[in-house]
Amino acid sequence: MRFLRYIAALSIPALAAVLVASAAAPAPASATTGTGWIRLAHLSPNTPAVDVYLYSFGDPSAQLVLHHVGYGVVSPYEQVAAGDYSVSMRLAGAAATTAPVLSASVAVAAGNAYTVAGLGPESALRLQVLHDQLSTPPGQVLVRLIQASLREHVVSVSLGGQVLASSLTFGSVSGYRTVSPGTASVRIADDGADASASVTLAAGTVHTLVVLDGSNGVTVDNLLDAAGSAVAPAGGAGTGLGGTAPRGPSSPLPWALVIMAGMVIAITGGLRLRHLPHPSVPRHQPHHRAPRHHRPSRTSATLPRTSHALASHAPTSHRLVGPKR
């Protein structure tokens, strides 16, 4: 028993920590709608143009077809329902019924983005599924590299003074690096002549830099994968002044004061009634005067005490001249 208690004592805080961690994890907006994103890329320099097909798992008709996709082309992201998909490449113009040159499967999770890229030389072409990052450290930029240049097999890439990747081989993809926002020179160093290009990286964005074979040496394609606010405003937005808000119940205090004042007045009146003499003389004896020893006084205890007595006597006495006091 003691051991079980010990286990429970250990596991409850651990469970709580897991719950807190899962609640704190940022959820991309699309997680609320159950969708993710796929984009398709042709990054094999000596492979001819292809047609790229996207199939939802179990559905033989393609959900998306990109025709005549040539080297260096990266499609925009396609928003798709979360689930399993397969991507097939056929030579450009080949019938959809022919066997694909290459296929790959990709499991799309809600709120996540993927790049399915044809990489490597034609002789060893492969479809690689890249899981794309969709969040940045506040005010920073995420950058990764795809080395798709056959002309220069191994490159080192630096941004400003920061090395992004060293000795990146053809067909490989680097991890993400966090860099500061701004415009900087990206420099590609290889065995031959170095190449450089100017890239602008805004805060709160994710980029993929693709090293490509150009007509004359290597080039860099700066892809904007995802963009958010450069600075996320703190908290919510103060976008209402309340003019149309349902009014809550107003304070009960004024009404309570009215009730209390009414009670005080009623009690005052009641006490005064109680202490006044009771006119018991009937109307047909106008000259009757109560015997002196019966004359009620303020301190008399002989007055009728009930309101019933007041009600039955008061109306008959309104013409009488009561005893002078």
Added chain:
Amino acid sequence: MSVLAGRSAAVIVTVAGLAAVAAGAVGLTLTRAPDRPVWPAAAILPAPTGPIAAAPRPSAPQVALPVALTIPAIGVQTQLIRLGLTAAGALQVPPTPSIAGWYTGSPRPGAVGSAVIAGHIDSYAGPGVFFELSRLRPGDRVYVRRADGTLAVFRVTSVRTYPKDRFPTRTVYGPAPDAELRLITCGGTFDPAVRSYLSNVVVYTTEIT
């Protein structure tokens, strides 16, 4: 003063007191229910016309600045002003409740990323430009006119309400890989003590091309 005059006065005083008690009780009962102001529903507007913007390209992401917003389903038609941040780092809001604004720190509507437009649900006196924002439903269209005359067209994907003290900053302002637009206004309970709504309504939209 006669006893009878005194009695009459006392009766009147007593009855007046009891009447006051009754009036107070009735008043107290009647004012317990919340008072819901009713405003006429906005007219449905025709969709704006003009050249539809092309989809943003990943390698050439810049698009023209936004100048106007139309949401036919809830009768919204407004110019767009520019919004920055307050000294405290919160989102600036339009100085006029009848106009919406684009947050300049966010991507431009129709470019890759999560653009943000904010507007008031109401003023002190009545409805604001985004009074009926929470009535939008998935599939409704949102149009942003840009400085070059093109229209970026968005489709509502979801409508969410968040407590302001648990506002999902990274979800709303974080990066998106396609052209999205988030519309923000206030909602939920109004707290008269701090003159502020306790929640924000966020409408998520994605560009259609």
